[in-house]
Amino acid sequence: MTDLRSETGPYFGAFGGRYSPESLIAALDELTEAWESARNDEAFLDEFRALLRDYVGRPSIITEVPRFAEHAGGARIILKREDLNHTGSHKINNALGQVLLTKRIGKTRVIAETGAGQHGVATATAAALFGLDCVIYMGEVDTERQALNVARMRLLGAEVVPVKTGSRTLKDAINDAMRDWVTNVENTNYIFGTVAGPHPFPALVRDLQKVIGEEARQQVLDLTGTLPTAVTACVGGGSNAMGIFHAFLDDEDVALYGFEAAGEGVDTPRHAATITKGRPGVLHGARSYLLQDEDGQTIESHSISAGLDYPGVGPEHSWLADLGRAQYRPITDAEAMEAFRLLSRTEGIIPAIESSHALAGTLKLGRELGPDATILVSLSGRGDKDMETAGRYFDLIDEGATQL
Amino acid sequence: MTQVHDTLAALRRDGSGALIGYLPVGFPDFQTSVDAAVAIAENGVDIIELGVPYSDPVMDGAAIQAATVQALAGGFKLAHVFEAVRQIRARVDVPVLLMTYWNPVIQYGPERFADDLLAAGGAGLITPDLIPDEGADWLAASDRTGLERIFLAAPSSSDERLKTVSDLSRGFVYTVSTMGITGARSEMDGAARALTTRLRAAGENFACVGLGISSAEQVRDVLSYADGAIVGSALVSALAEGGVPAVAAKAAELATGKSESK
DSSP states (O other): OOOOTTOOSSEETTEEOOOOOHHHHHHHHHHHHHHHHHTTOHHHHHHHHHHIIIIIOOSOOEEEOHHHHTTTTTOEEEEEEGGGSTTSBTHHHHHHHHHHHHHHTTOOEEEEEESSSHHHHHHHHHHHHHTOEEEEEEEHHHHHHTHHHHHHHHHTTOEEEEEOSTTSSHHHHHHHHHHHHHHHTTTEEEOOOSSOSSTTHHHHHHHHHTHHHHHHHHHHHHHHSSOOSEEEEEESSOHHHHHHHGGGTTOTTSEEEEEEEEETOTTSSOOBOHHHHOEEEEETTEEEEEOBOTTSOBOOOOOSSGGGOOSBOOHHHHHHHHHTSEEEEEEEHHHHHHHHHHHHHHHSOOBOHHHHHHHHHHHHHHHHHOTTOEEEEEEOBBSGGGHHHHHHHTTOSOTTOOOO | OOHHHHHHHHHHHTTOOEEEEEEETTSSOHHHHHHHHHHHHTTTOSEEEEEOOOSOOTTOOHHHHHHHHHHHHTTOOTHHHHHHHHHHHHHOOSOEEEEOOHHHHHHHOHHHHHHHHHHHTOOEEEOTTOOGGGOHHHHHHHHHHOOEEEOEEOTTOOHHHHHHHHHHOSSOEEEEOSSSOSSOOSOOOTHHHHHHHHHHHTTOSOEEEESSOOSHHHHHHHHTTSSEEEEOHHHHHHHHHHHHHHHHHHHHHHHHHHHTOO
16 A cells, blocks of 8 residues: 655655745745645635635536547546536636635735636636735737637736746746746735645645545545546646546556647657656756756747646656656647547537547547546546637638627 | 855955856857956956856846847857856956856756866856755765855845855855846845845855846945845846947946945
8 A cells, every 4th residue: 555645745756846046935935834734724624615615616526428438448438527617627726725825824916827827717716706916927829829718817807917938838927927926925925826836836736636536536436336447637737637646646556647738749849748758857946857958948848738838747747657656648739639529529518628638548548448447537627718729720610700 | 166255255355345247158149248258357347157048047037038038049058158167267367156047957967067167167156046955966066076156045034044045155145135036126125235134143254145236336335235246137238238348338337336335
């Protein structure tokens, strides 16, 4: 019996740590202590659970998808429906928890980075709910491909700053959010969106997302009488994956699979398959796998999915990969889009393009594992935000038509 | 290897302080960056802080980001820093520190990096995103080679952390003047003076202040209580706008802040 679940950082094996400017260490210490105290405070946890129930709509349901599963070698496929959460993805779990923590440490302004916009929307939502000032950093490229989410954040009262430096995507949004935090740390808390970054963020975000796996493990047991053969999720930074994996880490018979964005293919320069193709290094405050050149300069990633378009990955995933506890496999843009369409047509569920990477990986995995397997998939978000990308990809929008 | 320490000690004996000038390698091109570093040393800069361009410089503001992005786009490779140190040291007798984010050193190998820097005549490293807590590899490599190592202290650092930073730094402690990133500021708050006092109480011999310093008057003010004034963005902007003559003139102007400082 392993004991992987009790790991709290700052190190996950050789990964993690705090490679951050000294100016931020006091704030990281403060957050670490605040979380240590909050996670053992029943009043805090009750408030968090009440929000998850009455505001997010938890527990999220599970849905078995037999018509989709016909394309996966007949394996039984069960979706954990994080797409049905308020704001449309798993990101709200973490944002609400960290905004509660912000209140607890007495700060009045929150900042966040966002790629696809889901974490930005979740943070803007939580900030609106608690009356906090909110600034969201978003790469300029992403503001263009996720214009609807920009509008949502603004409607919720957040300021959205398009980041024009570097590759103008998620990694540069994190850099600018860090620069804001260094400057305004006295009144500002950084609501980090994924299980990466300096300690305590990998452990903190994982703790706030682990409800996904805790619910799903029991729901699958109730439905099938046994644990699933495998659990699958997409991995960008890796928060939905850690969220669903965590409850199963010490269930040694349950295989764990993370699906990374392979973009145009892992043998091309245009992908975001960090564990598949990267090597260990330091980015954004933690040691982890990283897409980098021989000099340690970060290589720009590519994915059709803004939420997976990140050249790093959370340190706990790097640790699980090195231990062999979880396997990480690449899924191309084309494979993800095919799964996106397949789930829509067979089950009437339009998934986020991020989550479609998990679905595509699950289709392949089901054919490997055969009809006796049961696969639990993290459906981390819904695809409403992706309709413009999908419309262009599948040529679904009539020529000349505009949305008024 | 105590070039930086010795320079600061000699200036203190003379009743003065150090002007420390930052410029990134490879901006606007390799040779001009070397010429510019030499020019500021010939115009009153006592210690050169050579920046290593990096893709994700979280402590840097717009001026330095723009310069390092251009250096990277112009084909900067890590090996160029050793060649730059070698050429600068051959032309001027001032200590040369490298200011580098940590991942390039990890990928090069901290021991190999230290050997190559030592062989090139470099004095040591300033590490903006490496705190002593994570610095075991660098502590070992710098102990073996004798290279100087400059950690950062911030206004938000606890007394306990200031003690650690002071104990483990060699050369000086980079005293962050204000909570923020690099870039010229018209006014500096009192945080730098207070932090310098706290560092001295923690036992630090040499405290040099950086972030936001862009005028001779600010240099004069900082040197009234600290051992060095570090100027970066103002020099980079001068180089960007007027080339080597402009950065030389800017250095000479900043150096006028040294003369009557104490």
